[in-house]
Amino acid sequence: MSDIFKEVEDDLRRERLKTLWDRYGIFVLGAALLIVIITAGWRGYEAWETNRDRTAGDTYLTVLNEVEGVSTAGSADTLLAFAADAPGGYGILAEFRAATILADAGESVRAADLLNTIADDGEAPAVYRDLARIRQGQVLLDAGDAQAAVDVVSGLAEDAGNPFYASAQELMGLAAYAADDLSGARRWFTAVTEEVGTPPGVRARARFMLALITQTAPEADAAGTTAEEAN
Template identity: 35%
Template sequence: MSELFDEVDEEVRREQLKKLWDKYSIYFIALMVLIVAAVGGWRGYQYLEAQKAAEAGAAFEKAVELSEQNKHAEAEAAFTELAVKAPRGYRTLARLRAAAEAAARDPKAAVKMYDDIAADSSAGAELQALAKLRAGGLLIDTAAYADIQQRLEASAAAGSTFRHSAREMLALSAWRNGDAATARKWLDAIAEDGETPPGLRSRAEALQALLPPVAKS
């Protein structure tokens, strides 16, 4: 008797499942189609992005080769095009290289390009700081200390990635603008930082020797 009831229950379950399938199968099939389409679309997007990255990488290397061959105008044009068309990961690097190529022909234009990168938050803090440093390097011979300070003082703070170079530029700018006390302040910061690179430390010591002696009280 129990076997009979089991068979009846099984039949009832099958009938219920059939009714549910008949009622909701279209929704289930539609959901499956959407999932397959979404997965396929994502994989397709990943493939296209990988292709774009590979093409941008090859174009970047070609632009670097042009620069190494002293074809700076062509290299600048290539980097400028990449800065517009390349995937995000290459854009800021291309903008930095385009500015570097422009520096030889038009330092003012290069400074403007670096300043644009420094003001662009999408570039990321590290590359923004690097752009400020590069612009400061182009202005070090002509700009007032206040200008260099405004550009680089934040980068000279303890723990900053580019603090060593920023401090050196600030010291050099102060010295060239006749401010020995400020130059000495930055040279002391260089000397007291245990992570200062040896070459930069040597240059700082040489500049320190050019400063007038501290007046005795």
């Protein structure tokens, strides 16, 4: 008797499943198909993106070889033409290289403007934007515009958590030195040497500048020492 009841229950179960499948089966199949399509599409996009980046990298190396050792505006324009359609990372690298070529070619204004564009690009990674500020400050300082360099890097020089903090302080010191503010230069270079996280190269240059200030203008060194003692 129990077998009969079991068979009846099985029949009822199969009937219910059939009813459910007839009602919702199309949706189950649709969802499964959608998952397959999305997965295949995503894998295809990843493959396309990888191929695009690989192609962009190869093209970038080719462009670099073309402009190697040629510091002309034309070489910079070649890099900028590549950057216009390159994926983000390669485009920014090309723009940095173009800015360096422009600066070497004596076109400091164009170089500084290009670096300012990178620094103001809200879609660029923060580290690239800050590096652009540092490089822009260097270009402006080399061009003889110390105040403009200060305006560009002063914010970074006051942000102890920024990875370019020491480099910005060094530029502030160089800008002060270029403006004949030897006491100010001494303060900045001293801060660079005393900062725990200062890179060895930056620290060594700061010590050299402090020695130069002491040798050429001992009165500035004495004034700085007196001010520190007073504090």
